[in-house]
Amino acid sequence: MNTLILKNISYGIKVKTKKKKVYKELFSNVSLEVKSGEMLAIIGTSGSGKTSLLNIIGGRVASGTISGQVLYNEKKRDPSSYIKQVAYVEQDDVLFPELTVRENMVYSAKLNLSNKKYNENEIMDIVDKYIESMRLGRVRKSLIGSAVKRGVSGGERKRTAVAAKLIKDPKIVLLDEPTTGLDSKTAESVINTIQKFTKSKNVITISTIHQPSATTFKLFDKVLVLAPGGVVYFGSVSKCLNYFSSLGFKCPEYENPTDYFIKLITANTDSEQQQKTDLERIKMLKEHWLQLSEDYIKEISQNRKESSSVNETEEQTVEEDESLCEQNHVSNVEDSHKPWFRKVFEAGKLYCGSIMSEDEENMVECGEPGNTWGKELHILTDRAWLRQRRDRSLIYSYLFISIAAMFGLGFTFFNPGENLEKIQNTTGLIFLITLYLLFLVALPLLLILDAEKKLMKRERSFKLYRVSTFLFALTFAILPILLLTNFIMLTGVYFLAKFQPVFTKYLIYMLIYMSTIICSFSFAVAAISVFPTFQLASVISPLILSVFGIFGGNLINPKNIPPALSWIRFISYFYYSYTAAIKNEFGGMKFNCSNITGQVCYTTGEQVIDAYGDDIMHILV
Ligand SMILES: Nc1ncnc2c1ncn2[C@@H]1O[C@H](COP(=O)(O)OP(=O)(O)O)[C@@H](O)[C@H]1O
Ligand SMILES: [Mg+2]
Structure with missing residues (x-):
């Protein structure tokens, strides 16, 4: 038998006003007790702090x-x-719309159940058992779907989300508004399924719930009514109506009890007079409950002392417990004062959130997730690839822009010209290819990577995996698409624009640009990781890439850059890529100067390279 007890929990946040941040207490003195096999409903007005309490x-x-x-x-x-x-x-559950009900469950099971304890077959058996018990057998092979693509029904989706979490065989189940957006019959069926699980597995279930029907409400054992600022009732569902009746608030015969409770704890803002009486009523209800709960807390402590004196073997634990009862631990988990770089580095660690330990900053590392590193990488790569295969929009869009760029560049530079014209055209083309591989590879990735970052943050808040495995899996799923589509583009451009028909030159050209693509991918990953929002990343990234382009070697000759700024080109991968490609293409090139009179004529490609700056020569040497 497990018990969960909350004693005098208060929670406050800092709220921004026009001038400064002020402290606002969301609720105070929340006390409750739930045991294995019990279901507790938390009801309250919107914004009263139900989700915060659950957190x-x-x-x-x-x-x-x-x-x-x-x-x-x-x-x-x-x-x-x-x-x-x-x-x-x-x-708002995270299910993959492009995967089926069973696939979603399988990946959740694989990430939650350690491969050190379960083998593949055991995991599949567990998944199938949960599919049956959550009554999802009929839709196991159906796609979850999204607003765009129809999938399973709302109730089935919710049951899948719940099942995917329950698969880890928990002792405590917390649900945040599991019935929102469902009709009352579907809501009842979802809660019914959860109730069966609670009873059969003997777990503690706590759920915030929004306007449940009377039938759904009766499925719960206990209820906590949270008014703005504090609790007005906690106890069994069956005694709840009597409690409010005893205070003179009798629920009308045909009114839904939870609707009535919500009315009791909501201040009507239509008229000032009405608002005043409502606020007084709420205050009275809270104060009345607070008095009762003080006795209730004493009762809990009393019971525990009595039970301990019966069981003398547990004396040591009791002593420890008593000290816990007496101290009122205050924890401050405000971390906004930390500098941004600390937050970036710390983002890689697994935190348990505030768990009220005595750790100085109250953020405790939770240790590593259950799977081995290799297994984790395998599961995440497998999942990422399956998602790419089901939703091919990324592959098709990169293929489309690559082919468009291939014909666009290839035909524009189809006639390279002679001598000076050729030098101008070839340097221009190499500049454009490099520019393309910076902007059109990195920038469209930002949106996709931002969604992946959100997914990772959410899944990692459940301690499912390490950052490193996720990053590798992401790379394995996206980078091949970039390399392959651009391989087609680069090959096409090479032959259409008549670059030197030498195999080793083509190979080096390809290697240079493949490295550029890897750099652009890394740049996009770094930008999304470092900048806190997508908006910021999408504004600053083009700016940085533009600076890389300006100092890249084509727009301004490196020889003429003021010394104070000349270092910039060394941090620009555009510069390395561009100059390497120039050196590769012009190396060994011969020009015919016999027909040219009265103007400068380079006879060899090396002279052209030389004209671009001293350090170009050394890049590939
Ligand atoms: N960490 C936080 N920082 C700032 N505001 C918060 C934080 N947590 C909750 N809030 C605010 O507190 C209020 C209550 O939030 P919540 O717990 O989500 O309420 P409920 O689930 O009852 O609607 C909301 O106005 C929310 O914006
Ligand atoms: Mg909420």
Whole structure:
């Protein structure tokens, strides 16, 4: 039997006003107790802090100030073992629309269940068992779908999301508004399925819920009614109506009880007078409950002392517990004061969020996820490839722009000309190819990488995998598409624009540009990682790439760049790529100067290279 107890939990956040940040307490003195096999509903007005409370219980709060205690099995939670026992189903679930119900479950199972403990067949058996128990058998091979592409129904999608989280065999299940957006019958069926799971697996289930029907509401054992600022009721669902009746608030016969409770804790802003009476009522309800809950907390502590005196062998633990009861631990998990570079470096670590440990900054590393590094990479690469195969928009769009660029550049430079014209045209073409491989490879990637970053952050908040494996899997899924589509473009341009027909030159040309593509990919990954928002990344990246282009060697001769700025070209991969391609193409080239009189004529390609600057010669040497 597991128990989860919250004692006098308060939570506050910093809210930005016009001038400064002010501290705002979302709720205070929240106390509750749930045992294995029980379902607790948290209801309350929007913005009262239901999700925040659920995050505190799940150890997922990243900012704000928390005070009070969360005790699991009467002890302070141990971050690494606690997190493993919690399944958290978020309001907006992450399922892959392009994968089927079963595929979504399989990847979730593989990431959640360590390959050190389960083999492939065991994992598949577990998945199939969960599909049956969540009544998803009929749609196991159907795509999840999205707004654009129709897939399974809303209820089935929600049940899949819940099943994908439950597969880790948790002891505590937290659900954030699992029925929002579903009709009342579907909502009831979702809660019914969760209730069966709670009873059969004997887990603690806590769910925030928005306007449940009376039938759905009755499926819960306990309810916590959260008004703005604090609790007005916590206890069994069956006694809830009587409690409010005893205070003079009797639920009308045909009214849905939860609708009625919400009305009781909402201040009507239509008229000032009405608002005043409503606020007074809410205040009275909170104060009344607070008085009762003080007795209730004493009761919990009392019970625990009594039970410990019966069981003398647990004396040591009890002593430890008592100290926990007495101290009122205050934790501050505000991390906005940290400099940005610390946040960037720390993003790579796995944190348990605020779990109220005594760690100085209250962010505790949770240790590594369950799978081995290699297995994790295999699962993530496999998943990334399957997603690319199902949704080919990335492949097709890169193929399209590559072929368009191939014909565009190839035919524009179809006639390279002679001597000076040839030098001008070839340098221009090499400049354009390099420019293309910077801008048109890196910039369209930003949007895709931003979505991947969000996915990674979310999945890593559940401690599913390491950053390194995700990054490698992402590279394996996207980079080959870039290399392959641009290989076609580069080959086409090479022959259409009549570059030197020497195989080694073609090979070096290809290697130079393949490296450029890898640099552009890395640049996009770095930009999305470093900049906090996509908007910022998409504004600053072209700016940086433009600077790379300006100092790249074609627009201004490196010899003429002022010394104070000349270093910039050395951090620009455009410069290396462009000058290497120039050197490759002009190397060994011969010009016929016999017909040219009265103007400068280069007889060899080396002279052309020389004219571009001293350091060009040394790049490939
Ligand atoms: N870490 C945070 N930083 C800033 N504001 C927050 C934070 N957590 C919650 N809030 C704000 O607190 C309020 C309550 O949030 P939430 O817990 O999501 O309420 P509910 O789930 O009941 O609608 C919201 O206005 C939200 O914007
Ligand atoms: Mg919420």
